Amino acid sequence: MSPSEFAGPAGSAEEPRDSRKRPGWVRVDCHLHTAASGDAVTTIEELADRARQHDIDVVCITDHNVTSAAVAAAERDIGVRVVIGEEIRTPDGDVIGLFLTERIPYVLPLAEVVSRVRGQGGLVYLPHPFDPGRSSLGGAAERLSAAGMADIVEVFNAKIKDHSRNERAARLAAVHGLPAAAGSDAHDPEGIGAASVDMPDFDGPAGFLDALGAAVITGEYRPHAIRYPRQVPG
Numbered sequence: 001m002s003p004s005e006f007a008g009p010a011g012s013a014e015e016p017r018d019s020r021k022r023p024g025w026v027r028v029d030c031h032l033h034t035a036a037s038g039d040a041v042t043t044i045e046e047l048a049d050r051a052r053q054h055d056i057d058v059v060c061i062t063d064h065n066v067t068s069a070a071v072a073a074a075e076r077d078i079g080v081r082v083v084i085g086e087e088i089r090t091p092d093g094d095v096i097g098l099f100l101t102e103r104i105p106y107v108l109p110l111a112e113v114v115s116r117v118r119g120q121g122g123l124v125y126l127p128h129p130f131d132p133g134r135s136s137l138g139g140a141a142e143r144l145s146a147a148g149m150a151d152i153v154e155v156f157n158a159k160i161k162d163h164s165r166n167e168r169a170a171r172l173a174a175v176h177g178l179p180a181a182a183g184s185d186a187h188d189p190e191g192i193g194a195a196s197v198d199m200p201d202f203d204g205p206a207g208f209l210d211a212l213g214a215a216v217i218t219g220e221y222r223p224h225a226i227r228y229p230r231q232v233p234g
């Protein structure tokens with residue numbers, strides 16, 4: 001994929017996305033946060049509203065080091081399908097587990113985290129692997145990919161300042177034949193859907209990986225949300 005395929009109209013995150021989805025396909029935001037992350041403000045209700053408005057069918061809730069909101073959202077009917085994920089801090093940088101059934105602690109070495117993700121049938125997703133502005137895996141992403149320990153590379157993260165970092169991630173995916181995906185990394189409701197993947201509908205992690213093979217990624221760049229504290233009821 002060329003970088004231009006990623007480029008959406010700047011500043012249009014407030015506009016509804018086009019909904020030219022193919023029959024039988026779903027639109028997935030593979031990486032986003034709720035207030036349970038501690039540095040994000042989105043409630044589950046706001047997430048559900050925003051996703052429905054923007055024709056997102058599936059959200060991967062990938063809070064920092066917790067799965068409580070993802071589990072709660074998955075157990076309720078919020079009108080949007082939920083994949084339970086977690087963005088897990090390791091000494092080498094952040095890694096995301098998708099399709100988790102158990103929370104993974106954030107003090108563990110990367111190899112241990114990867115083996116815990118896979119041990120519970122989850123997928124190892126490399127978020128913004130080359131963004132130096134955040135806790136990214138960098139060289140560890142290359143080592144994991146070369147060792148067959150990565151399942152998905154995030155080739156479009158909507159919040160990367162230097163867009164060439166996404167292009168480098170796309171090259172990593174291509175070199176290792178890994179499926180590419182995209183996430184808004186939204187920490188506020190307005191950011192949800194800034195990047196997404198249109199893909200054939202899927203069931204479970206194996207189906208998700210298969211479907212990514214046919215995926216079409218779209219995204220637009222969006223600055224980081226202003227961080228501010230917020231009381232969330234309940």
Ligand SMILES: [Zn+2]
Nearest residue numbers: 031033087185
């Ligand atoms: Zn994130």
